[in-house]
Amino acid sequence: MWSFSRLGTFLSCKRQFKYRYIDKISYDEAYIEAFMGNIVHETLDRLYQELKIKELIPLEKLEALYDRLWHEKFVEYKEIKIVKEDRDYGDYYNIGLKCIENYYNENLESLKDPKFKFIYTETNFRTANILPKSSKMKVAFTGKVDRIDVYDDRIEIHDYKTSESPPTELDINTKFDYRQLPIYKKLLLLDYRFEGVKEIKVVWHFLRHRLKYEKIVKDEELEETVGIIEKIVKEENKEQEYIPTKSMLCNWCSYMKICPLFSNKELVDKNSHDPDIQEGPRLTRSYIELKKEEKEIKEKINDIKEKLVAYSEKFSGEPMYTIESEDKDQQVTIKHTIEKRIPSSGDPLRDDLEKRLKEKGVWDEFSMLSSRSINSKMNKENLSDEMQEFFDMYTEDEKVVEIRQSKVKKK
Ligand code: SF4
Numbered sequence: 001m002w003s004f005s006r007l008g009t010f011l012s013c014k015r016q017f018k019y020r021y022i023d024k025i026s027y028d029e030a031y032i033e034a035f036m037g038n039i040v041h042e043t044l045d046r047l048y049q050e051l052k053i054k055e056l057i058p059l060e061k062l063e064a065l066y067d068r069l070w071h072e073k074f075v076e077y078k079e080i081k082i083v084k085e086d087r088d089y090g091d092y093y094n095i096g097l098k099c100i101e102n103y104y105n106e107n108l109e110s111l112k113d114p115k116f117k118f119i120y121t122e123t124n125f126r127t128a129n130i131l132p133k134s135s136k137m138k139v140a141f142t143g144k145v146d147r148i149d150v151y152d153d154r155i156e157i158h159d160y161k162t163s164e165s166p167p168t169e170l171d172i173n174t175k176f177d178y179r180q181l182p183i184y185k186k187l188l189l190l191d192y193r194f195e196g197v198k199e200i201k202v203v204w205h206f207l208r209h210r211l212k213y214e215k216i217v218k219d220e221e222l223e224e225t226v227g228i229i230e231k232i233v234k235e236e237n238k239e240q241e242y243i244p245t246k247s248m249l250c251n252w253c254s255y256m257k258i259c260p261l262f263s264n265k266e267l268v269d270k271n272s273h274d275p276d277i278q279e280g281p282r283l284t285r286s287y288i289e290l291k292k293e294e295k296e297i298k299e300k301i302n303d304i305k306e307k308l309v310a311y312s313e314k315f316s317g318e319p320m321y322t323i324e325s326e327d328k329d330q331q332v333t334i335k336h337t338i339e340k341r342i343p344s345s346g347d348p349l350r351d352d353l354e355k356r357l358k359e360k361g362v363w364d365e366f367s368m369l370s371s372r373s374i375n376s377k378m379n380k381e382n383l384s385d386e387m388q389e390f391f392d393m394y395t396e397d398e399k400v401v402e403i404r405q406s407k408v409k410k411k
Contacts, residue, residue, distance in 0.1 A: 015244035099207035
């Protein structure tokens with residue numbers, strides 16, 4: 001089912017569209033601007049519901065309702081994000097409150113003396129196909145209208161905006177964002193309740209700025225918008241890559257944390273209050289501190305190893321010497337051996353050794369050429385005198401000290 005927000009998302013960032021509408025990824029978080037906008041909408045919705053069934057609510061009561069809704073809804077979210085660092089929740093609360101006051105005072109006259117016959121608030125419309133019958137495709141479409149006022153001679157579709165920057169009249173007439181209300185005319189006309197309506201006027205209320213734009217929807221504009229919708233849906237049907245588009249809107253995009261356009265540094269800097277995102281730098285700091293401790297511990301172990309070897313040499317001339325720990329439970333055994341060390345790779349002697357082993361036809365046996373494998377062969381397999389002499393030519397004797405830890409055997 002298509003909607004205006006679905007169309008708008010596809011136009012602003014295809015990757016965000018994919019995350020939201022195809023992969024259906026959602027997070028339990030909100031942005032303060034959207035949260036404040038929802039509370040303002042709900043408060044104005046209640047104002048008209050009361051007016052419809054009872055009477056006009058005084059401004060003080062409406063403000064108290066706004067306050068109650070704000071606090072009730074605030075705790076429903078795990079997190080409400082603020083992007084603008086110079087603002088806090090209180091600032092947005094006050095902006096929303098001002099929107100309510102502005103609207104109430106601006107429309108007090110019509111609220112006191114309503115001329116409309118009927119009001120619909122927060123009304124959902126849907127159609128199985130918004131395109132004309134002549135089109136080869138069908139597009140199911142849904143929309144939600146903030147308020148519809150029904151008069152004897154016309155219908156008015158009202159939309160409340162709490163956005164920071166108001167549009168110009170040119171924006172209203174040309175930008176796709178403002179095609180939403182005109183398209184609702186089409187949805188309305190498909191609804192039996194509004195059959196036969198001659199004139200439909202759309203009204204935008206920019207509440208922060210006490211601005212109001214009105215216009216009568218012309219059929220040509222409607223057809224043009226339906227044509228744009230058809231084109232966008234066709235494009236989406238063919239879309240494969242859903243390439244991300246970086247813009248100011250990214251600052252208000254929950255998918256920034258999985259979007260390939262953002263490095264971890266950007267993500268962390270832009271989401272200072274998101275505990276999931278801040279966990280990465282915290283883990284990194286712990287890892288670095290532990291690695292530093294590990295290095296210090298290794299140095300201490302090496303120091304103790306040297307002292308144990310010196311101790312064993314001082315009190316025993318034997319190649320193997322065991323020392324029990326103070327707690328009598330564990331012990332260490334210091335083993336002194338002499339091993340053959342083969343030349344390291346890059347040494348010309350090493351190349352010569354490899355060549356000679358191949359000539360002798362025993363390369364396969366020593367292809368994992370290392371001091372360890374040669375010493376193991378010498379110790380276990382009793383190499384022939386000839387091979388022993390051969391390796392003696394290429395290797396040097398090296399003193400090796402090994403320290404093994406074990407449990408003391410109970411007698
Ligand atoms: S962060 Fe920006 S580029 Fe990435 S998905 Fe969101 S809007 Fe698109």
